[in-house]
Amino acid sequence: xxxxxxxxxxxxxxxxxxxxxxxxxxxxxxxxxxxxxxxxxxxxxxxxxxxxxxxxxxxxxxxxxxxxxxxxxxxxxxxxxxxxxxxxxxxxxxxxxxxxxxxxxxxxxxxxxxxxxxxxxxxxxxxxxxxxxxxxxxxxxxxxxxxxxxxxxxxxxxxxxxxxxxxxxxxxxxxxxxxxxxxxxxxxxxxxxxxxxxxxxxxxxxxxxxxxxxxxxxxxxxxxxxxxxxxxxxxxxxxxxxxxxxxxxxxxxxxxxxxxxxxxxxxxxxxxxxxxxxxxxxxxxxxxxxxxxxxxxxxxxxxxxxxxxxxxxxxxxxxxxxxxxxxxxxxxxxxxxxxxxxxxxxxxxxxxxxxxxxxxxxxxxxxxxxxxxxxxxxxxxxxx
Amino acid sequence: xxxxxxxxxxxxxxxxxxxxxxxxxxxxxxxxxxxxxxxxxxxxxxxxxxxxxxxxxxxxxxxxxxxxxxxxxxxxxxxxxxxxxxxxxxxxxxxxxxxxxxxxxxxxxxxxxxxxxxxxxxxxxxxxxxxxxxxxxxxxxxxxxxxxxxxxxxxxxxxxxxxxxxxxxxxxxxxxxxxxxxxxxxxxxxxxxxxxxxxxxxxxxxxxxxxxxxxxxxxxxxxxxxxxxxxxxxxxxxxxxxxxxxxxxxxxxxxxxxxxxxxxxxxxxxxxxxxxxxxxxxxxxxxxxxxxxxxxxxxxxxxxxxxxxxxxxxxxxxxxxxxxxxxxxxxxxxxxxxxxxxxxxxxxxxxxxxxxxxxxxxxxxxxxxxxxxxxxxxxxxxxx
Numbered sequence: 001x002x003x004x005x006x007x008x009x010x011x012x013x014x015x016x017x018x019x020x021x022x023x024x025x026x027x028x029x030x031x032x033x034x035x036x037x038x039x040x041x042x043x044x045x046x047x048x049x050x051x052x053x054x055x056x057x058x059x060x061x062x063x064x065x066x067x068x069x070x071x072x073x074x075x076x077x078x079x080x081x082x083x084x085x086x087x088x089x090x091x092x093x094x095x096x097x098x099x100x101x102x103x104x105x106x107x108x109x110x111x112x113x114x115x116x117x118x119x120x121x122x123x124x125x126x127x128x129x130x131x132x133x134x135x136x137x138x139x140x141x142x143x144x145x146x147x148x149x150x151x152x153x154x155x156x157x158x159x160x161x162x163x164x165x166x167x168x169x170x171x172x173x174x175x176x177x178x179x180x181x182x183x184x185x186x187x188x189x190x191x192x193x194x195x196x197x198x199x200x201x202x203x204x205x206x207x208x209x210x211x212x213x214x215x216x217x218x219x220x221x222x223x224x225x226x227x228x229x230x231x232x233x234x235x236x237x238x239x240x241x242x243x244x245x246x247x248x249x250x251x252x253x254x255x256x257x258x259x260x261x262x263x264x265x266x267x268x269x270x271x272x273x274x275x276x277x278x279x280x281x282x283x284x285x286x287x288x289x290x291x292x293x294x295x296x297x298x299x300x301x302x303x304x305x306x307x308x309x310x311x312x313x314x315x316x317x318x319x320x321x322x323x324x325x326x327x328x329x330x331x332x333x334x335x336x337x338x339x340x341x342x343x344x345x346x347x348x349x350x351x352x353x354x355x356x357x358x359x360x361x362x363x364x365x366x367x368x369x370x371x372x373x374x375x376x377x378x379x380x381x382x383x384x
Numbered sequence: 385x386x387x388x389x390x391x392x393x394x395x396x397x398x399x400x401x402x403x404x405x406x407x408x409x410x411x412x413x414x415x416x417x418x419x420x421x422x423x424x425x426x427x428x429x430x431x432x433x434x435x436x437x438x439x440x441x442x443x444x445x446x447x448x449x450x451x452x453x454x455x456x457x458x459x460x461x462x463x464x465x466x467x468x469x470x471x472x473x474x475x476x477x478x479x480x481x482x483x484x485x486x487x488x489x490x491x492x493x494x495x496x497x498x499x500x501x502x503x504x505x506x507x508x509x510x511x512x513x514x515x516x517x518x519x520x521x522x523x524x525x526x527x528x529x530x531x532x533x534x535x536x537x538x539x540x541x542x543x544x545x546x547x548x549x550x551x552x553x554x555x556x557x558x559x560x561x562x563x564x565x566x567x568x569x570x571x572x573x574x575x576x577x578x579x580x581x582x583x584x585x586x587x588x589x590x591x592x593x594x595x596x597x598x599x600x601x602x603x604x605x606x607x608x609x610x611x612x613x614x615x616x617x618x619x620x621x622x623x624x625x626x627x628x629x630x631x632x633x634x635x636x637x638x639x640x641x642x643x644x645x646x647x648x649x650x651x652x653x654x655x656x657x658x659x660x661x662x663x664x665x666x667x668x669x670x671x672x673x674x675x676x677x678x679x680x681x682x683x684x685x686x687x688x689x690x691x692x693x694x695x696x697x698x699x700x701x702x703x704x705x706x707x708x709x710x711x712x713x714x715x716x717x718x719x720x721x722x723x724x725x726x727x728x729x730x731x732x733x734x735x736x737x738x739x740x741x742x743x744x745x746x747x748x749x750x751x752x753x754x755x756x757x758x759x760x761x762x763x764x765x766x767x768x
Binding site for chain 2: 225331
C-alpha cells in the first residue's frame with residue numbers, strides 16, 4: 001500500500017540484481033527504513049528479531065532466504081542446512097515451515113544448475129500469491145462490511161475493531177484483517193477502525209500508521225478498552241488475523257485476541273478472522289490443546305520503544321528528556337526490575353467464539369467440516 | 385505496609401502540626417517521594433492528576449482536604465466552596481463524594497469554633513476506618529485462599545490474578561484486593577500473584593512494587609495475557625478492586641476488568657471483587673447502564689512514563705538515550721501523532737460474571753438481595 005506517494009510491498013526484489021529488501025519494521029511508526037537482506041543469517045535475524053512479522057510476510061521472507069542461499073550453494077546439503085537454520089527462528093508461525101518446505105520440495109528434484117533460478121521464481125510466486133490471496137480476502141470481507149453498513153442506516157460509520165497488525169506490513173500487500181477495511185474505504189463505505197495497542201510490542205501503532213497512511217479513519221485504544229466499547233454499541237464487528245488456524249477452526253493469534261472474542265460473543269457482535277489458507281494447520285485438530293505457545297523474552301514486557309518528547313512535553317512529567325532531537329526513539333522500563341515478568345506471545349481462540357473465517361475462497365463457519373469443505377484439495381494434501 | 389524498613393500509610397498527618405503528607409504516586413515504582421498538601425488547590429491537584437488514586441485513598445484525601453480548608457475558613461460558605469471544588473476532581477469515584485458529604489454533614493451543625501478540630505478528628509477517623517475495613521476484607525479473603533490452597537494439594541502456589549492497583553497505595557493501608565494476598569502471605573500460605581500491567585497508566589507496576597516490597601511472589605504480565613493463563617490452569621482465582629459497585633452487584637473498576645471477568649467465567653475460575661462498603665452506590669440499580677464512564681485525556685494512551693535505560697540497554701534498540709543518569713524517568717510516545725486516541729478509564733463488569741464480593745462484613749453473592757441483606761443499615765440510610 002502507499003507510503004507517502006510511493007506504493008510499497010513489505011518485501012521486494014530488484015528485477016535486475018535480484019537483491020531483496022524489506023522494511024525494517026522495528027522502527028515503525030517512528031521511522032520508515034528499508035534494509036537489504038543477503039546472507040541466511042540476515043534473513044534469520046530479520047525473522048527472529050521481528051524486523052518482519054506476520055505469518056504471510058514471515059513465509060515470503062523465509063522463501064526469499066532459501067532462494068538467496070540457493071544462489072550461493074545449490075547442493076542438497078546446503079538447502080537442508082538453510083531449511084534447518086530458518087525453520088527454528090519462530091516456533092509458532094505455520095507459514096514459515098510451509099514456505100521452507102515448498103521451496104525445498106520444488107528445488108530438490110531439479111538439476112543443480114537450474115535450482116537458483118527456480119528458487120527465485122518460486123519466491124516471487126509465493127509473494128505474488130500472497131498479494132492475490134489477500135486481495136480476495138478483502139473482496140470477501142468487503143461484502144460483510146457492506147451488509148452491516150446497509151443494516152445500520154443510522155448515518156454512523158461501521159465500527160470495526162482489530163487487534164495486533166494483520167495489515168499489509170504483516171503480509172506482502174493488502175494485509176489480511178485490514179484488506180476488507182482498505183477495500184471498504186476504497187469503495188467509499190464509511191468505516192472507522194478501533195485499533196488495539198496490542199501490548200507488549202504495540203503493533204497497533206503499526207496498524208494505526210498504515211491506516212493513517214491510506215486515509216482510513218481510526219482510533220488507537222489500549223487493549224483493555226474493547227470490552228467496554230462493545231458493551232456500549234461502539235463496535236459493529238471485529239476482524240483479526242491469525243498466525244495459525246487449527247483444522248477445527250480454533251484460531252491462534254496475538255496474545256489478547258481470545259479476550260476480544262469473549263467480549264464480542266458476550267455482546268452478540270460478529271467476530272471474524274481473516275486468514276489465507278496457508279495459515280491453516282491441517283495436522284492440528286484441537287488448537288486450544290495442541291498449539292504450542294511461544295514464551296518470548298520478558299524484556300518485551302519490561303521495556304517499550306517510543307519517540308522522545310518534543311514541545312508537547314513541556315508541561316508533562318518529564319524529569320530528564322536528555323538532549324536528543326525531536327522524534328528520536330528510546331526505550332523505557334515500566335515495572336520494577338526486581339519483579340518477574342511473563343510473556344506468552346499468542347493465545348488460542350476456540351472456534352465456538354468465532355463467527356466466521358474470511359478466506360480467499362469465501363467466508364465460512366469456523367469448523368472442521370466447513371474448512372474441509374472449502375479446501376478439499378489442501379485438506380487432503382496436507383494431512384496425508 | 386512496608387517501604388524498606390519503615391511502615392507507611394499512603395496518607396498521614398503529623399500529630400503535632402497536623403501537616404498532611406502523601407506519597408506522590410506519579411513517580412512510583414521509579415522513585416519514592418512524599419509531599420505535603422496544604423491548600424485546597426493542592427488537594428484538588430493531587431486527586432485530579434492522580435498523585436493519589438484508588439477510591440478509598442481518594443476519599444481519605446478529600447476528607448483531609450476538607451479538614452485543612454476548614455482550619456482556614458470554618459464558615460458554611462467556605463465549607464460549601466471546598467466541597468464544590470473537590471467534588472468535581474474525579475467523576476467516577478463514589479468515595480470522593482461520600483467523604484465530602486460526611487465531612488460537611490458532621491461539621492455544619494457545630495459551632496464555628498469547634499469545626500476545625502472536629503473536621504480533623506473525622507478525617508483521622510475516616511482514614512482509620514479504612515485501615516480497619518481493609519484488614520477485615522483481608523481476613524475474609526484469606527479464608528477463600530485458604531480453602532483453594534487446601535483443595536489444590538499439588539504443591540503449587542495458589543495463583544491469584546489481579547488488575548490495576550487495588551493495593552495499599554490505593555487505600556490508606558492493606559489495600560482491598562491485595563489485603564487477602566498480604567494476609568495469606570503473612571499466614572505462610574504459598575501464593576503467587578499475576579499482576580496485570582493495566583494500561584494506559586500501568587498501575588500494575590505499583591502493585592508489583594508493593595508486593596515486591598512486602599515479599600509476595602508475583603509476575604508482571606501484559607493485560608492481554610490473563611485469558612491465555614486462565615485457559616491453561618495457571619490462575620486459581622481473580623481478585624480485583626472496584627471504584628464503584630452498583631446496588632445490584634455490577635462492578636465499575638479500571639478499564640479491562642470486564643475482559644478478565646469474561647475469561648474467568650469462560651474457564652470456571654472464581655472472580656472476586658474486594659470492596660469496602662463505602663464503595664457501594666446504593667442509588668444505582670443497573671451499573672452497566674447507569675454508571676457514567678470517565679473519558680480521560682488521550683495523552684495517557686499516547687505516552688508512557690518509565691525509567692531510561694542503563695547497562696541493560698547496551699544491546700538494545702536504543703538510538704539515543706540522552707545523557708540522563710540511570711534511573712531517571714522520561715516519557716515516550718508510541719502511536720503516530722496523527723492518529724486519534726480513545727481513553728475510557730473504567731468499565732462495568734455485570735454481576736452475573738462476579739463469583740462474590742469480599743466486604744468487611746463477609747463474602748456475599750453479587751446481587752441486590754445479598755448486598756441489601758449484608759448492609760441493611762447502609763442500604764436504608766443511603767437510598768433514603
